[in-house]
Amino acid sequence: MRTLVTGGAGFIGSHLTEHLLRAGDEVVVLDDLSTGREANLDAMSDHPGLRLVVGSVCDREIVDRCVRGVDRVFHAAASVGVLKILEKPLQSLRTNVHGTEIVLQAALEHGVPILITSTSEVYGKNSRIGLREDDDRVLGSPLKSRWSYAEAKAVAESMTHGYTTEHGLTAVIVRLFNTVGPRQAGQYGMVVPRFVEQALAGRPLTVYGDGHQIRCFCHVLDVVPAMVALLEDERAHGDVFNLGGTEQVSIGGLAERVIAVTGSTSDIVHLSYEQAYGEGFEDMRRRVPDSTKALERVGFRPRRDLDDVIAAVAAHSKQRREVEHA
């Protein structure tokens, strides 16, 4: 099997690439290395089945060349991270909407199935416990850049649906909830790597807002096999699936767990959303998935708990610091 992974040098994409290579696939990675790193593929760099193409999903010719000759596509390239979206809203919109359409179009032209990675952000401020795939979206103003990521991802979903129903493209959409693990970068607003880096450096852990906001984290190694299984299951085609963890934790509680697991002596301090992200930032109080559909379709059941995730992120972070300081 030959597979294209867009965004394959990123956090989730690199784990997916590793998983596919181990399963015997040949993998083409298309990545512009904007938030991804070639080093994320270090563990696989000698693998004869791996080819890295540095380029953008917004470049029709490169995408066409990459899709030609593969049997399937996982589209994980996107502008990701609250800070990145706030800093470059237009570029993010273009990548997440225009780039996705270019990849969809190429998959259609070459007759290959595709998996699109969407996000729990599409539910916006809907704080129902156990969000289901057909639940309503509750979003703030489109003029607040914070929501443009959710808008773009929702448009990408609608476009995927259009390509499926109007043109017969074979596609699956997954909505990932907070996915975490080694190689996730902390500098664009991702909370687990940020807390772990602060804890390891003995700096205060900075909790934004009151810290009572609830999230569910899921280890990337639990998510990746489910993504592959869903694309391989014909019964999943044309459908959308939540993939997320089950354990609810407040962000304040997460900070305490990070300190406990890493054995850090750091303090916890609070920053207002305005201090962290600027005036008018909106967040959701709670985001809890119901992944029953993925459980019933492909047996998705996260096996690693939050302490496992924190320990894995801390081990990776320590290793990276050692390499950087060697």
Ligand SMILES: NC(=O)c1ccc[n+]([C@@H]2O[C@H](COP(=O)([O-])OP(=O)(O)OC[C@H]3O[C@@H](n4cnc5c(N)ncnc54)[C@H](O)[C@@H]3O)[C@@H](O)[C@H]2O)c1
């Ligand atoms: N990590 C999460 O919690 C989470 C949650 C929901 C959805 N997602 C989705 O999962 C996918 C992967 O996200 P991630 O967490 O691994 O983030 P990431 O930033 O590590 O990965 C995104 C990758 O896409 C690449 N990229 C960005 N723009 C590109 C372009 N124009 N052309 C080619 N490559 C480009 C980046 O360099 C990076 O390697 C994204 O689609 C994201 O929206 C992630």
